[in-house]
Amino acid sequence: MDARRAAQVMAALHKLYPEAKPELHFRNPYETLIATMLSAQCTDRRVNLVTERLFPLYPDAFAMAKLTPEELQPLIKECGLYHSKAKNIVAASRALVEQYDGKVPDTREALMALPGVGQKTAGVVLLAAFGDDQIPVDTHVFRVARRIGLADANTPEKVEAQLRALLDKDIWSLGHHLIIWHGRRCCHARKPECARCPLNEELCEKHMES
DSSP: OOHHHHHHHHHHHHHHOTTOOOOSOOSSHHHHHHHHHHTTTSOHHHHHHHHHHHHHHSOSHHHHHTSOHHHHHHHHGGGSOHHHHHHHHHHHHHHHHHHHTTOOOOSHHHHHTSTTOOHHHHHHHHHHHHOOOOOOOOHHHHHHHHHHTSOOOSSHHHHHHHHHHHSOGGGHHHHHHHHHHHHHHTSOSSSOOGGGOTTTTTTOHHHHHO
């Protein structure tokens, strides 16, 4: 897909989802980091239910760092993968206390050096907590971008690179949310609702090929 058509895709999605925004609940960079770590293979709705109880008890890295992973596990069990998530959240919190006085760093390199933080999580934190222009690739962005023809790479990292090259930088952050919203509300993994999709006639390359 060329840049002109990609811009048309973004415009169509923006018209469809003018209210597109993050659906995880957070109030500061630390909450953003933890909520994003919990969201792996879990719905935002479930994460929000868990963090609504978790954050009042452990509102910052100093409080979380005092826990053991075993103590945290039952508090986040509903999010799935809770053994590894608890281990990484506690370790990341301890690293923040030891290296950054409890504050979340604002660079991709520093974020990705924290336990359990990969490229997607770092990108979400930079976007949502620090207002950086980012286009993190989660499962929805990976699926939808490839399906409609915005990208064709076979890893999230390579899809992110393709989207960065294709889209104007000032649309990256909004584009991230627009693609996620479309993946959750229309372009589902198993049964995409192509009949009601505004992209299907002229803008979705996969649809036009079928």
